[in-house]
Amino acid sequence: MIHTAFSMFATVVESMFLVYFLILTSVMLLLNAVAAWSIRHYMARHPERNLNTKGTFSGFYPPISVIVPAYNEEATIATTIRSMLQLNYPAFEVIVVNDGSKDRTVDVAIAEFALQPFAEVHRNRIPTKEIRAVYRSVRHPNLRFIDKENGGKADALNAGVNASVNPLFCGIDADSILQQDSLVKCVQPFLEDRRTICTGGTIRIANGCEVDSGFLTRIGLPRSPLPLVQVVEYLRAFLFGRLGWSPMNALLIVSGAFGIFDREAVVKAGGYSTGTIGEDMELVVRLHRTMIEAKRPYRITYVPDPICWTEAPETLKVLANQRVRWQRGLAESLSRHRSLLFKRGSGAVGWLSYPYLLAFELFEPLVEVGGLLFFAASAWLGTIAWAEALLFLALVLILGLLQTVNAILLEEISYRNFRTLPQILSLVSVAFLEAFGYRQLNTWWRLKGLVLWMTKRRQTWGDMTRRASWSTPPTGT
Amino acid sequence: MNFLFDATREIAVAAWNSLPGAHASDPPSARIALWITFATLATVALLMSSIVILHLRNGWFERRRKRWEVRWLVQLLDPDRNGALARISPSQFMSFAELWNHIHDSMRGDVRSSLVQLSRNAGAVDLAIARLRHGNLGERISSAGFLGNHMEKSVIPTLASLASNSEPFLSLICARALVQIEPATQLPRLLPDLLGREDWPLPMVHDILASVDPDILSSHMPGELLRWAPEPPSRALRCIVFLHEDVRAALIDALFGRTPPPSPETEAALLREIHDPSQLHLVRRGLESPHWPVIVSALNRLASMGSREDVPRLQELLGHREWWVRYRAARALVMMPDMKPIEVELMATRHPDRYGREMLRYALAERNLR
Numbered sequence: 030m031i032h033t034a035f036s037m038f039a040t041v042v043e044s045m046f047l048v049y050f051l052i053l054t055s056v057m058l059l060l061n062a063v064a065a066w067s068i069r070h071y072m073a074r075h076p077e078r079n080l081n082t083k084g085t086f087s088g089f090y091p092p093i094s095v096i097v098p099a100y101n102e103e104a105t106i107a108t109t110i111r112s113m114l115q116l117n118y119p120a121f122e123v124i125v126v127n128d129g130s131k132d133r134t135v136d137v138a139i140a141e142f143a144l145q146p147f148a149e150v151h152r153n154r155i156p157t158k159e160i161r162a163v164y165r166s167v168r169h170p171n172l173r174f175i176d177k178e179n180g181g182k183a184d185a186l187n188a189g190v191n192a193s194v195n196p197l198f199c200g201i202d203a204d205s206i207l208q209q210d211s212l213v214k215c216v217q218p219f220l221e222d223r224r225t226i227c228t229g230g231t232i233r234i235a236n237g238c239e240v241d242s243g244f245l246t247r248i249g250l251p252r253s254p255l256p257l258v259q260v261v262e263y264l265r266a267f268l269f270g271r272l273g274w275s276p277m278n279a280l281l282i283v284s285g286a287f288g289i290f291d292r293e294a295v296v297k298a299g300g301y302s303t304g305t306i307g308e309d310m311e312l313v314v315r316l317h318r319t320m321i322e323a324k325r326p327y328r329i330t331y332v333p334d335p336i337c338w339t340e341a342p343e344t345l346k347v348l349a350n351q352r353v354r355w356q357r358g359l360a361e362s363l364s365r366h367r368s369l370l371f372k373r374g375s376g377a378v379g380w381l382s383y384p385y386l387l388a389f390e391l392f393e394p395l396v397e398v399g400g401l402l403f404f405a406a407s408a409w410l411g412t413i414a415w416a417e418a419l420l421f422l423a424l425v426l427i428l429g430l431l432q433t434v435n436a437i438l439l440e441e442i443s444y445r446n447f448r449t450l451p452q453i454l455s456l457v458s459v460a461f462l463e464a465f466g467y468r469q470l471n472t473w474w475r476l477k478g479l480v481l482w483m484t485k486r487r488q489t490w491g492d493m494t495r496r497a498s499w500s501t502p503p504t505g506t
Numbered sequence: 507m508n509f510l511f512d513a514t515r516e517i518a519v520a521a522w523n524s525l526p527g528a529h530a531s532d533p534p535s536a537r538i539a540l541w542i543t544f545a546t547l548a549t550v551a552l553l554m555s556s557i558v559i560l561h562l563r564n565g566w567f568e569r570r571r572k573r574w575e576v577r578w579l580v581q582l583l584d585p586d587r588n589g590a591l592a593r594i595s596p597s598q599f600m601s602f603a604e605l606w607n608h609i610h611d612s613m614r615g616d617v618r619s620s621l622v623q624l625s626r627n628a629g630a631v632d633l634a635i636a637r638l639r640h641g642n643l644g645e646r647i648s649s650a651g652f653l654g655n656h657m658e659k660s661v662i663p664t665l666a667s668l669a670s671n672s673e674p675f676l677s678l679i680c681a682r683a684l685v686q687i688e689p690a691t692q693l694p695r696l697l698p699d700l701l702g703r704e705d706w707p708l709p710m711v712h713d714i715l716a717s718v719d720p721d722i723l724s725s726h727m728p729g730e731l732l733r734w735a736p737e738p739p740s741r742a743l744r745c746i747v748f749l750h751e752d753v754r755a756a757l758i759d760a761l762f763g764r765t766p767p768p769s770p771e772t773e774a775a776l777l778r779e780i781h782d783p784s785q786l787h788l789v790r791r792g793l794e795s796p797h798w799p800v801i802v803s804a805l806n807r808l809a810s811m812g813s814r815e816d817v818p819r820l821q822e823l824l825g826h827r828e829w830w831v832r833y834r835a836a837r838a839l840v841m842m843p844d845m846k847p848i849e850v851e852l853m854a855t856r857h858p859d860r861y862g863r864e865m866l867r868y869a870l871a872e873r874n875l876r
Binding site: 152441 | 539540542543546547550553554558560561562564643707709864865867868871872
């Protein structure tokens with residue numbers, strides 16, 4: 030009796046899994062196709078990237094305020110600021126916001142850049158925690174340093190937005206490593222389309238690369254397996270995930286590590302939200318919602334050029350914390366702006382990317398764990414069709430591999446950052462191996478994030494010890 | 507073909523039957539799934555081989571290009587001494603044009619004509635003409651720049667038609683090439699686009715205008731700007747900096763004197779271009795504007811042209827409701843040549859308005875950092 034009931038139940042569940050899988054696969058293949066078209070189109074539309082026209086044409090670039098929130102960054106702050114100051118851009122200022130660090134971040138910055146207290150008057154258009162002091166550098170006229178009470182990363186970014194005087198601002202993580210032309214590349218959509226209110230660039234993993242004075246000098250692959258898997262993950266996420274959504278103006282995630290925003294649009298939307306753990310995604314979703322509700326034409330664009338390199342977690346504990354946080358941030362952002370879902374006039378955001386993120390990113394861990402439990406139960410009751418089950422697992426594995434290989438192909442067609450054949454082959458082998466162990470761990474962390482969000486338990490950012498193995502130690506420390 | 511199909515089917519059937527628990531009577535959906543798996547696997551294999559082939563091919567192209575560049579570089583850097591170049595082949599042209607343009611842009615004087623002669627003798631100009639007419643976007647851009655640097659008159663009709671193209675980078679490079687080849691005849695034709703096309707970045711336009719003789723510009727640009735109805739765009743007014751000073755002052759007077767009077771945007775743009783002390787009255791009139799961007803423009807000019815008689819009005823503006831006006835008024839007071847630092851510091855302690863005092867302290871702190 031139980032056996033028959035389970036068989037009927039199993040038929041229904043199997044059909045549901047199959048439908049879910051078919052939709053997910055179709056959307057992913059479609060996104061792959063759009064991404065391949067986008068990158069070809071982008072390369073063809075920007076032939077000047079490969080032409081030797083530097084110096085002759087500097088272009089008309091709007092001034093940008095680069096905002097760097099810093100919390101306990103004494104090991105990397107000097108290198109970070111130095112690299113920001115060397116950016117190749119005609120008009121920019123760097124605003125470093127110390128968010129009540131408990132270490133010597135302020136002292137290191139003061140000593141390294143000859144900072145002096147400065148009687149600055151600026152408008153607090155977005156409420157923030159109290160500003161303790163504002164400093165300016167006597168050596169670098171475009172460097173300002175704001176020391177404020179601790180209020181979180183979002184609060185620090187808001188303080189930077191208040192202090193900025195330029196029409197565009199760029200939010201950067203203190204551990205980001207930029208390329209000299211990062212701003213020039215990422216600002217292009219603002220020049221090409223006046224409706225642009227936000228652009229995000231490609232983030233890559235810096236572990237294993239060589240960095241000199243805050244700039245990347247040689248691209249390499251990390252030796253330890255954990256960051257290596259993340260290289261593949263980032264390639265996949267950026268080169269097909271975001272690139273696929275961008276042409277439809279349905280990009281819902283711009284990484285907090287590097288993004289350029291229209292200051293007025295952000296101020297009108299209320300700035301970064303301090304009550305969420307994924308403030309970068311929440312802001313982008315809110316910008317979409319604000320513009321859709323105001324019925325104003327706008328563009329949020331992704332720039333496929335790799336422009337920002339970041340340090341990936343090297344231990345399971347830190348990685349777990351990061352992934353739990355990301356999943357929670359995703360849940361918070363989507364739930365806060367649930368009115369976007371299938372909203373009339375919301376276009377591809379409300380009808381495609383939001384439902385996709387909801388079904389295949391947010392709730393995917395539930396489906397995956399549910400599938401594994403169902404598999405175990407079927408095996409225990411002896412109702413499993415082993416041939417179909419094995420086939421299904423093989424197909425999932427190969428489809429995952431297909432996505433990664435496609436991302437590597439796009440990389441080879443476009444930017445060719447990985448110069449040697451062994452590098453490419455090791456990426457392909459990692460893509461194959463990640464399905465055994467890493468993928469399941471990741472699902473577990475994401476499920477944990479989802480449960481934490483559902484039970485409304487607080488989570489802090491956690492500590493990520495910056496190894497900064499590439500950076501030269503700041504003087505005066 | 508049938509043999510291949512049969513063989514694949516047999517492999518699929520054998521693979522299916524080898525799976526634990528599989529039966530020959532299993533539903534067709536399971537076999538379809540197996541086919542999909544095979545197809546996906548084949549796609550993965552195809553993509554992986556494409557990656558390897560592409561990687562090897564790109565590496566080979568790059569090594570070849572570097573070999574060529576090393577050879578050309580020696581000759582291009584000293585064209586008078588190192589003799590003639592070997593004939594450039596079509597496959598070499600793009601690499602050659604990019605290197606040649608780069609070296610040409612970084613050299614000055616007679617050596618440029620030697621460079622031109624060297625590439626002409628190597629047949630590169632004919633290749634450039636062909637690429638300009640039939641190449642892709644990147645090839646057209648490189649060729650247009652290359653032919654402009656060669657002052658090649660035979661391509662003027664092609665360049666003229668491409669200069670009106672909707673692609674901004676290509677059209678602008680073609681416009682620059684035309685101005686390089688025949689400035690006196692091409693500039694009047696291109697001026698409406700140079701001043702008006704919003705997709706042409708202004709600094710690039712400035713680069714082109716700066717390369718033209720001011721006499722030519724002064725005889726054509728004022729007429730073009732005055733013809734604009736109802737008024738020229740503010741980006742066009744930012745180009746009058748290349749005119750002779752007297753021509754510019756007369757043009758500003760003419761634009762201020764038109765009826766209806768200029769819009770606030772145009773007024774602010776015109777005030778930015780005033781450098782003649784005889785037009786100081788226009789700047790002072792700008793301070794009374796109800797539009798704060800106009801006041802800010804006037805204050806910027808007063809910072810370098812103002813005198814003591816402007817101080818009372820500037821002090822009043824320190825209490826203006828708009829932050830930018832307060833800031834620029836404070837900066838004008840700090841930067842005005844007539845004002846002594848001690849006077850401004852005193853003002854910063856005695857000004858009746860709290861915001862005005864704060865702003866003066868801010869401007870003083872900024873000056874002290876310089």
